[in-house]
Amino acid sequence: NAGVTQTPKFRVLKTGQSMTLLCAQDMNHEYMYWYRQDPGMGLRLIHYSVGEGTTAKGEVPDGYNVSRLKKQNFLLGLESAAPSQTSVYFCASSYSTTAEQPQHFGDGTRLSIL
Amino acid sequence: AQKVTQAQTEISVVEKEDVTLDCVYETRDTTYYLFWYKQPPSGELVFLIRRNSFDEQNEISGRYSWNFQKSTSSFNFTITASQVVDSAVYFCALTHTGGFKTIFGAGTRLFVKA
Numbered sequence: 001n002a003g004v005t006q007t008p009k010f011r012v013l014k015t016g017q018s019m020t021l022l023c024a025q026d027m028n029h030e031y032m033y034w035y036r037q038d039p040g041m042g043l044r045l046i047h048y049s050v051g052e053g054t055t056a057k058g059e060v061p062d063g064y065n066v067s068r069l070k071k072q073n074f075l076l077g078l079e080s081a082a083p084s085q086t087s088v089y090f091c092a093s094s095y096s097t098t099a100e101q102p103q104h105f106g107d108g109t110r111l112s113i114l
Numbered sequence: 115a116q117k118v119t120q121a122q123t124e125i126s127v128v129e130k131e132d133v134t135l136d137c138v139y140e141t142r143d144t145t146y147y148l149f150w151y152k153q154p155p156s157g158e159l160v161f162l163i164r165r166n167s168f169d170e171q172n173e174i175s176g177r178y179s180w181n182f183q184k185s186t187s188s189f190n191f192t193i194t195a196s197q198v199v200d201s202a203v204y205f206c207a208l209t210h211t212g213g214f215k216t217i218f219g220a221g222t223r224l225f226v227k228a
Contacts, residue, residue, distance in 0.1 A: 035218075040123070040220050041220055042118075042120075042218035042220045042221055043205070043216075043218040045215055045216070058215060059215070088157075090159065099146070099147050099210060100147065100164075102161035103159075103161070103216065104161070105151075105158050105159040105160075106158065107157050107158045
């Protein structure tokens with residue numbers, strides 16, 4: 001059972017570079033989420049998707065874009081990376097509405113922006 | 115506004131001690147769900163328990179127990195006879211019915227020393 005798979009696991013970028021983080025889930029979940037985890041702040045929601053072709057902003061969406069072209073994949077893009085985006089990024093998925101179902105998380109992507 | 119507070123940033127105990135992790139939440143909703151997740155050193159978040167706002171029964175699962183008290187807006191987590199493998203960051207989280215956003219606490223890092 002792969003569950004939720006994130007690639008890459010580590011990445012170092014220079015300020016201004018762009019990159020895409022990939023999240024794939026094999027559980028046929030409708031809902032997918034991108035979070036960032038910073039020391040002392042828990043997890044904060046960046047963007048989420050309630051189904052293929054739909055995305056919505058979370059708590060801290062600025063500087064990020066997302067796409068959900070296929071149900072199993074949820075991509076997080078940084079168009080012009082900034083040092084403030086240095087963080088650990090987690091992708092999660094759930095079967096239905098978050099309120100009832102627990103989320104299944106990937107292993108995280110540690111991203112450093114120099 | 116919704117908020118989850120985990121006032122204990124770090125806790126250190128010796129193996130076999132009991133330890134309680136505190137979680138206090140704020141919400142104006144009458145229907146909501148509370149969660150606990152564990153993040154071991156490997157990084158991925160693992161779901162431990164879900165409790166809805168209408169179910170104030172305490173729950174025990176092996177060495178883990180949870181105390182939900184609506185009157186004090188608390189959902190505390192106790193580990194009995196702690197083990198080194200319990201060392202992790204533990205997150206308390208809140209979602210209201212119909213919402214897609216989960217609010218996480220800042221987490222409590224638990225160190226269990228042999």
